[in-house]
Amino acid sequence: MSKQTERFSLAGHAGNMECVIDYPDVELYPVPRGIALVAHPHPLYGGTMDNKVAHALARTFVGIGYLAVRFNFRGVGASEGVHDNGHGETDDMALMYAHITAKFPGLPVALAGFSFGTFVQSQFQQRLIAAGTPAERLVLVGAAAGKWAMADVPADTILIHGETDDTIPLTDVLDWARPQDIPVIVIPGADHFFHRKLGHIKTLVTQMWRRD
DSSP, rough: OEEEEEEEEETTTTTTEEEEEEEEETOOOSSSOEEEEEEEEEGTTTTTTTTTHHHHHHHHHTTTTEEEEEEEESSTTOOOOOOOHHHHHHHHHHHHHHHHHHHHHHHEEOOOOOHHHHHHHHHHHHHHTTTOOSSSEEEEEEETTTOOOOOOOOOEEEEEEETOOSSOOOOHHHHHGGTTTTOOOOETTOOOTTTHHHHHHHHHHHHHHHOO
16 A cells, blocks of 8 residues: 555643644655645634545645644544643644654655644744744645734745635735735635635645646
8 A cells, every 4th residue: 555644642732642644655755755734723613633624735745745744733532631722732733843853854844724723833834934944835724814813924825715715704814914915815616614625725735836
């Protein structure tokens, strides 16, 4: 079997973290091209690492040769602890980053998130920038602008939003992106969960990686 998924537990700041790594096809990518850390939507509204958008992001990165790493935030699934409004979750992302880059040294790291996960990833990217080790690139789908205190993001961030999103209105995302001059890719007719539109996310991210 050329593709595989590894499930494991990692000791976190608030207890064990339930984690998964999806590996790319070893026949196509004997050496992975990089690592993608994927963050899921809000845990108090049912968000898990198996959310369909987070899972689609993971599959997209696996398709272009990356290891895709996900974990359940505090209090979700088998992950211990309680929700910490994104602050502890960002600490946990930093812990996962340290673990996975030690396990697979030398690989570039991409960050991706959906909804609440975009807040976590925007904050974590700022930590990496401050440390002088920014992630290769940031992919934010359904950015939580207006809901959470999104950090500023690099100019090459891939920002994808649904035209008819009524959870995080497109106008809020544009208001956040405008001062930073970050382009927003709008998927016509897409709601917050990209019902019947997930293929667009895969196509857009894949094309932008290949183009670069």
